[in-house]
């Protein structure tokens with residue numbers, strides 16, 4: 596099992612950003628890991644998020660940050676060298692997945708999608724299922740899907756390559772409960788997490804899908 600840092604380095608090497616590339620990053624998120632990495636690699640970065648508060652957190656980055664829904668991108672056809680969704684699609688309403696990936700293909704010459712596969716381990720899967728129900732009840736999404744699901748969203752004619760990495764992911768009950776309280780999960784979901792026995796390192800599969808027109 597590789598550690599995440601090794602997989603992270605390999606993923607970025609395969610994405611192969613060149614200094615000056617015009618890159619669209621879908622989903623800034625709380626930590627803006629992908630946006631920061633793109634800036635560090637010398638890309639000319641535009642990053643979007645539908646949540647204004649996520650944009651506000653990262654105003655100091657050397658990137659153009661725009662609040663919008665990724666299912667309707669305010670950019671012209673082929674404007675970007677690359678459109679990326681780094682650990683973002685699983686948080687987007689599944690009814691928009693096809694629309695979002697078509698928009699990525701429309702606005703860029705290449706695309707890169709990074710996503711985690713569904714948990715293979717029963718303990719971790721039980722935690723993931725509770726998290727998914729908690730988010731759904733709060734109107735958000737947290738849905739891991741198999742590789743074939745994401746590949747199936749891309750229009751015919753896109754040349755696709757995929758890579759898979761098995762990485763170690765640590766699940767600590769105290770951390771999960773802390774996050775659940777902070778995010779305001781329903782009480783019933785918090786009780787279910789409390790009743791579960793879990794903790795430690797689990798195999799997590801991460802996919803990288805690269806596409807070009």
Ligand SMILES: C[S@@+](CC[C@H](N)C(=O)[O-])C[C@H]1O[C@@H](n2cnc3c(N)ncnc32)[C@H](O)[C@@H]1O
Nearest residue numbers: 622623624627628629644645646664665681687
């Ligand atoms: C897990 S975060 C992204 C992580 C980030 N790429 C990183 O590497 O740190 C997912 C983000 O997608 C945003 N999001 C969810 N649905 C969206 C949509 N329809 N359009 C744009 N952003 C969306 C959420 O607000 C959230 O900030």
